Amino acid sequence: MAAAPQVPFDRIHDPVLRRLGEQVAAGNRLTAADGLALYRSADLTGLGVLADAVNRAKNGDVVTFASNQHINPTNICVLRKTCVFCGYARLPKEEGAYRYTLDQVLGEAAHAADGMTREFHIVGGLDMKAGLAYYEEMFRALKANFPHVHIKGLTAVEIAHIARIEKMSWHDVLVALKAAGLDTMPGGGAETFSAAVRDRIADKKLAGAEYIGVHRTAHELGIRTNCTMLYGHVETLEDRMEHLQALRDLQDETGGFLAYIPLAYHPDDNELGKELGRQGTATTGWDDLRQLAVGRLFLDNFQHVKSHWIMVTPFLSQVALHYGVNDLEGTVVREKIYHAVGAHTPQGMSLAALLTLIRGAGKVPAERDSFYRILRTSFDAEPVAAGVA
Ligand code: SF4
Numbered sequence: 001m002a003a004a005p006q007v008p009f010d011r012i013h014d015p016v017l018r019r020l021g022e023q024v025a026a027g028n029r030l031t032a033a034d035g036l037a038l039y040r041s042a043d044l045t046g047l048g049v050l051a052d053a054v055n056r057a058k059n060g061d062v063v064t065f066a067s068n069q070h071i072n073p074t075n076i077c078v079l080r081k082t083c084v085f086c087g088y089a090r091l092p093k094e095e096g097a098y099r100y101t102l103d104q105v106l107g108e109a110a111h112a113a114d115g116m117t118r119e120f121h122i123v124g125g126l127d128m129k130a131g132l133a134y135y136e137e138m139f140r141a142l143k144a145n146f147p148h149v150h151i152k153g154l155t156a157v158e159i160a161h162i163a164r165i166e167k168m169s170w171h172d173v174l175v176a177l178k179a180a181g182l183d184t185m186p187g188g189g190a191e192t193f194s195a196a197v198r199d200r201i202a203d204k205k206l207a208g209a210e211y212i213g214v215h216r217t218a219h220e221l222g223i224r225t226n227c228t229m230l231y232g233h234v235e236t237l238e239d240r241m242e243h244l245q246a247l248r249d250l251q252d253e254t255g256g257f258l259a260y261i262p263l264a265y266h267p268d269d270n271e272l273g274k275e276l277g278r279q280g281t282a283t284t285g286w287d288d289l290r291q292l293a294v295g296r297l298f299l300d301n302f303q304h305v306k307s308h309w310i311m312v313t314p315f316l317s318q319v320a321l322h323y324g325v326n327d328l329e330g331t332v333v334r335e336k337i338y339h340a341v342g343a344h345t346p347q348g349m350s351l352a353a354l355l356t357l358i359r360g361a362g363k364v365p366a367e368r369d370s371f372y373r374i375l376r377t378s379f380d381a382e383p384v385a386a387g388v389a
Helices: 015-025 032-040 044-059 102-114 132-145 156-166 170-180 195-201 208-220 237-254 271-276 285-298 314-320 351-360
Strands: 062-065 068-071 119-122 150-153 225-231 257-264 304-307 364-368 374-376
Touching (some): 015 044, 032 237, 132 156, 132 170, 156 170, 208 237, 225 285, 237 285, 285 304, 285 314, 304 314, 314 351, 351 364
Parallel strands (some): 062 364, 068 119, 225 257, 257 304
Antiparallel strands (some): 364 374
16 A cells, blocks of 8 residues: 655645645545646646655656557558547558558567567557457467567457457457467557547547446456546546546456556647647647646556657656656657657657656656566666566
């Protein structure tokens, strides 16, 4: 059990935040109305102070990262026309459409041969020709060639898609994929759960309750998962709170979530950005920081909150380490999805760059595995190859 947060109240100027801080320090759970008050406070620094106190009580000064590699096996997606915020998907005959063969997947995965990659993060489109057999074969081959590498693969939306095209239940798809090598699942595809928002930005996509249902099924099978929220598009603050409430409720029920990862909407190269006249204007640093901090405070049953530096820049992710964040996206070898919608950040970050970011914020870097177990905090010697540590 985490120690009680030591809140430096003299650094919080907003009386509403101070009142909520007293509740948090006393171990009382925040309500959705409290969460809205956090979002609406103009005292961003005070919000960060509060979130940082809660994070320090849970995780100390340690900031973790994983050495991972993204693989996006197909960008062909049946929802290409209806997820209007997405710039990654293509129709099968559209220019730029691709579906990797097994050899191509193994070719991309070959970076892992250096022994440093500990996790494959595998997500892609809802491709009618990428059914259960496609992923079973892929996972088995990856495990055969890189037995030391953890497979974090397929969002709830992809699991539901495979179930639909194979006429199987979510449960049976997950059982089959687990047998083939699936270890954990990423949290993508959540977007914002509100039905009104989904109608506007992704009206054919798996509903919020179904996303929760797939994750519940995974947790019941012993498959831990992450969860996300796409923010900064057309959602209201009430929508964000409804979303956080659903995540907290499932975590109360199963305890199966490893981390919460808010994802900033990028408006370039997608229909929604054009419709909103928002191209070139991503989320603001203010909103990014409060989104992370409110998540840390409201999701009191989550140990880990991650900042996705690909989306909000490494510099803001560094500042976020004082707004409740205890985990940074790792050394991503190649990232396509957010770069398809205008992310201008590097596609990968070296270990040295990550260490500089974390230490520069006065924190202690620690490499972790996919279950957040600390692998090492000393980086003076040569890294220990995965499978050896
Ligand atoms: S967000 Fe996902 S499901 Fe929607 S179009 Fe893009 S790849 Fe397909």
